[in-house]
Amino acid sequence: MRTTHSVIFSTLLLLGIAPSAHANLSSTVTLTSNYLFNGITLTQDDPALQPSLDWVSDSGWYLGTxxxxxxxxxxxxxxxxxxxxxxxxxxxxxAMDLGIAHYTYYGSSDSSAFDYPEAYIKVSYGNTKLSYWYAKDYFGAGGGHYIVMLTQTIQLTDGLSLILSGDRSTSTDTSKFLRDNDGTYHHWRIALISEWLGAKWTAAFDDTDLELDDLGEPTFSLSVAKTFNWL
Incomplete structure (x- = not known):
């Protein structure tokens, strides 16, 4: 899906947020060896190209795709x-971050069945962050789902960071969205992030205790991301 600047600006006006000189509009393009979503591959362990478009105001409001x-x-x-x-x-x-997201899927007339909205809150103290996401119709399956994640960032050198994170995913109705027997699983991630040649490079290891076949297996991944500022 292609999103132009005019679409973003029109959306901002509809929300009553006027673009100004005290805002930033940027795009980030990421190439990753594997698209992992809470430790589960959504590309069958194949690479993914992931562009974004983000508007951020000095007042703290943001909007993106x-x-x-x-x-x-x-x-x-x-x-x-x-x-x-x-x-x-x-x-x-x-610091605190409050927001809502809407996930949409394409490819056939049936793909939209996976669409769902989600609300989140993230509270951080220094380099430690606690995040919570909730969806009442997770992946369009009709059941509730929430995720709690703790993240710690450790600055190793000026250009190298270590990020440690662990999260717990819980399905409130396993008849709607299957997990393990009690509807939960845990995911942990270790990532090294470096700034080099104007891009952000990430090497990561993900693993889970998910018992479903071929899902949540130990995975190494590499990614590179480049940000372009438009405003």
Missing amino acids: WGSNVSFAENTDREVDFYTGYYTDLGNHW
Whole structure:
């Protein structure tokens, strides 16, 4: 899906947010060896190209869209997400991010059955972040689902960071969206991130305790991301 500047600006006006000189419009293009979603591959371990378009104001409001190729379901080959939210610095090293996202899927007339909205809140203190996401119709299956994640960033050198994260995914109705027997699984990730040649390079290892066949297996991945500023 192609999103132009005029589409973003029209959406901002509809939301009552006027573009101004005190805002930033940027695109980030990411190439990754594997699109992992909470530790589960959505590309059958194949590479993915993932562009985004983001508007961020100095007041903390933001709006954006992000896309990727996918192959987790027959005849579904694209994902396009839309999101908006508000980020604020609370002082004394505390910050909060509140928002909503809508995941949409394309490729056939049946692909939209996977579409679903999600709300999230992220609270951080220094380099530690606690995040929570909730969807009442996860992947269009009709059941609720929430994820709690703890992330720690460790600055190793000026240009190298280590990011450690762990999260718990819980389906509130396993008859709608299957997980393990109790509807939960855990995912952990170790990532090294470096800035080099004007791009962000990431090497990561993901694993889960998910017991479903061929899902959530130990996975190494590599990605490179380049950001282009338009405003």
